[in-house]
Amino acid sequence: MSFQSDTTAPAHPALLEALVRANDGAAASYGNDTVSTRVKAQLREIFSTDLELVFTVSGTASNALALAVLAPGDTAILCHDEAHIHRDERGAPEFFTGGAKLVPLHGEHARMAPETLEAALAEWPSDFVHTTPPSTLSLSNLTESGTTYDVATVKALANLAKARGMHVHMDGARFANALAHLKCDPADITWRAGVDVLSLGATKGGALAAEAVILFPSVMDRFQTLRARQKRAGHMVPKARYVAAQFEAWLENGRWLELAGHANAMASELAGGFTSIPGAKLLHPVEGNEVFIDLPQEAVDALNAANAGFYPWPHGGYRFVTSWQTKAEDVARVVKAARG
Amino acid sequence: MSFQSDTTAPAHPALLEALVRANDGAAASYGNDTVSTRVKAQLREIFSTDLELVFTVSGTASNALALAVLAPGDTAILCHDEAHIHRDERGAPEFFTGGAKLVPLHGEHARMAPETLEAALAEWPSDFVHTTPPSTLSLSNLTESGTTYDVATVKALANLAKARGMHVHMDGARFANALAHLKCDPADITWRAGVDVLSLGATKGGALAAEAVILFPSVMDRFQTLRARQKRAGHMVPKARYVAAQFEAWLENGRWLELAGHANAMASELAGGFTSIPGAKLLHPVEGNEVFIDLPQEAVDALNAANAGFYPWPHGGYRFVTSWQTKAEDVARVVKAARG
Amino acid sequence: MSFQSDTTAPAHPALLEALVRANDGAAASYGNDTVSTRVKAQLREIFSTDLELVFTVSGTASNALALAVLAPGDTAILCHDEAHIHRDERGAPEFFTGGAKLVPLHGEHARMAPETLEAALAEWPSDFVHTTPPSTLSLSNLTESGTTYDVATVKALANLAKARGMHVHMDGARFANALAHLKCDPADITWRAGVDVLSLGATKGGALAAEAVILFPSVMDRFQTLRARQKRAGHMVPKARYVAAQFEAWLENGRWLELAGHANAMASELAGGFTSIPGAKLLHPVEGNEVFIDLPQEAVDALNAANAGFYPWPHGGYRFVTSWQTKAEDVARVVKAARG
């Protein structure tokens, strides 16, 4: 009954098998292998566009590399004040960009409202040498509160950014969960809505360690820069085929969305079960695989007594995360435990 | 017949099996899992000392993190002018340290002579505010020419560095090959000789992607700094158990030295075969799993015709690298091909 | 009638004369001259303590060097969201520190309340490897709204920071104006209250270009680091005697406080005159040499017609800055002009 994080889950068997299959004979290093080529083709089909990508082994690396390609060191990155890039990456974006400034914006349920962005843009001019000009907007989808940005909101935010000559990054550590909830076309919520670079995470979705930085056509000419930065950051893994193999198995036949859909369903069920507890209060809409909820102390005690794994959350309440591996009976058991 | 690099080889079956075994149920993230703990115990036994470590997935990352912990940005790192950190890491050491200066020193067979180090130290004072003071000595063992530093030379070099208050880093991307050749105690050629931090590579030795940065007691108090930098660089892989599992299988029962010994033997055999070709000339002593050799054009043509994989080397001649997977018959075949 | 900034004012004659006097024969470079030594003695007396210092030629440089000495790159600097270091230095603190994160806190009249700091400290833990830990508190005195922090408030804020092992920086670009208003002992509002490093600005107070970074005893052991960073940033002016000479003349016989007191008085008078205009509204208490005021459009038009120099302010209203050189008749004229 581990609901601490989707990173405590093991890898999905299909991905592990793919990795074992990849272990066959010599293969070109540094991403020049045939599996890597096939993954690129898969992603081009999924996103209905040409694109470029590099692999990494952590979401922090993906985000930081993405931002390094978009945000020069003397510019600002606008993001939600709960954003992973601001709160949970030990300053990796600042490190990789050479000191770009993260300007944190507030918004309910970890979502930035277009008016908030507009006000911030008014405060941070682009052409005053003394002030750090905004170069990049970064949105998380899923957000850090387990909610989604829908296509219209991404478009509205991206348009504001584009009107100022900025680029748009999407932190998609749980992009599959967002897609599974929104049931929209991957292209519609990314490059067609104005997203230039996507950090696409498979680790939380069933991989051992597999993340990608995807450059859409608007910034594909920065691919050599991205490769150089990937190398310079020690993220150009020599035997890249093993990362590629995970992605291939994850993406094939819609497995990524299927696994995410399952995790989301488990979260909904968990939320449903918990909210029936008197005194429990859902803190954010459940639109992915995370449940943020305020629970009465007895419920918390009961859960701890039952050895259920979950975290108290900095701003109050508790977080429960489901994964591809969460079973309906786990959910039933944890709900039962909470009810005492 | 791939002799391009030990990174084109697949992973050793024992390591892959260990990885598959690790895929069992939930496990704490970020290095707090039980496999990681066991690897630490293994390394403490192997090196006969307490130590701290973090895992990474590339040699470049290991070296850059190691140097970041030792060399403040306004200091200099002394290394051989062929050093991987200087020539092959796209400036990762400069990036991770915040701009430390690599001072390249010359020396035959990619080995730095103590007199050369002494002369360089005389040129770079420690206490003159205008000059970049040397803080760190970095030695590769195996060197970039496939040669080794023996215990006495490491000691001599480290002593010169220590007398100036500097720290010593060893790039051990092929440390197992050096050990297998020197047949010395791992402790004797590292911390007992004055090495503070070792980048220990398993990838070239049979892993999928497994490297470690090892802090010996002299700098163990910098472990939290190392962890912070690992995180900030995106190298704190969430599901660390999979990296740990590779290390555990690699280190257990001396497998790492056995595999390295085999690769070394194959290189010796290859060198022996090649040097019998009229006009062939070994460029460096073969003390590990790399052969640098000048070959007559006909031999090169014949090798290419036979689809043998190998690289011409920047300073002349050709490089052939063997691995845990190289078979005696591969060597026989490539030698036969070269002979025409 | 220039009220744009105290940096548009010329230098005070006494400082210029001192500079001319310093132009006599050879002098040791890089701060080893006798005038520099005398300034250090002056400051030790003024602050009733031992201290170390370096000179720079801009407030941005002083702040950035001060922060570089206090805040490692993977830590956070807490400051007001209007702070000059956050809003007006093009990311110099991020650059000099190697990517430290500025965490902006809100507060009326550009003053941070102790409760606000307390809440922020609760949000940013010190010992969680994923989160950027706060290392430094930076306070501006004068603040960016022309208000002061009194001794008790500095103490209260510094105590909260110290309890978390943080250091405290004071941006004193207009420190003399704050002192002239508060009429407190310079020691009481700096090191005795918990300030470790003071950026002391003379440029706005009558110098051509003279700023200092002052290390109080708590961090005096970082002086060599400060010197190294000063050099590395190109701020170790070769002929330092000319900067020192300005400081000497500025500090001698209380001239710095006298000039600041005059500027403050002019600002009070200006504020008094303006507030008598119907519809005018003072936006912040006038506790230094800056007046932030909302003016009716007719008054603004009249001022522009009279060629009065002043700036509209980003958050609404207008800013008028007085200087050592502002004359009572300038104030009278501008007030008269505004009244129409």
Next chain:
Amino acid sequence: MSFQSDTTAPAHPALLEALVRANDGAAASYGNDTVSTRVKAQLREIFSTDLELVFTVSGTASNALALAVLAPGDTAILCHDEAHIHRDERGAPEFFTGGAKLVPLHGEHARMAPETLEAALAEWPSDFVHTTPPSTLSLSNLTESGTTYDVATVKALANLAKARGMHVHMDGARFANALAHLKCDPADITWRAGVDVLSLGATKGGALAAEAVILFPSVMDRFQTLRARQKRAGHMVPKARYVAAQFEAWLENGRWLELAGHANAMASELAGGFTSIPGAKLLHPVEGNEVFIDLPQEAVDALNAANAGFYPWPHGGYRFVTSWQTKAEDVARVVKAARG
């Protein structure tokens, strides 16, 4: 009898007077004043071209800003191994560029030979992601051994660099001395020969603190970047008119070349006098205002006894520097002293 450095000399009276004259009334800050505009016009005439520039107060700052505009952090700067940027700036170029690698090349009399550059370019490819690609060639004129590069050599070196898509920087801390020796057109040895950016120093030539970074037309489109970096580095002095005033007086009516010519003549005279001492040996041709010479111990003792200021030089011998202020009788006295 101070021959330690041209930075121990005072400022020339004409420059000081100009500075005093500039202290008149209010003036726009940050380089928007009228004196700054006039200096730009002077330089355009002197260099027979359009150009852009910013002022700084140290040669280290000028060089580092120039390099920051030319060399991205993951590229290499090729320079002589005695170059000030490599040996005497505490890693400022690494700091300002975000970690660019300085590749030091050897050459007699601190001059890099075209063949040496050619060989280095062969070693450092432009298109291999693992290797740091060269982006910038930096030449000092005067060199660090007091010699000059003539127009033909600058052209030859710049052509090699341009053929690789690199930019060319000239460190002209003593550019006036080089010009006074070469008697060539300033345009011919800079932009017409392929120099993109010039660090032009006036401090050693008679200013208090006045340096400029000059962008020639080939890179003038980087002016906003230069301004942003100047600000971010704390080098945008608020009251810029005082730096501009020094430049104006220095450049007007050829004063800069006249003063440099005098300093050069004094160095020649000094060299002539010293070489008549038995056992004395000139180490480098005297082509500017610096004399590097090996002296017999008795001569050194005699000079010390006479309180002559000069430095022993790291690679052997002694350095004597003359300045605009050195008098023929000073030279006569020091030569006499050395003769014993």
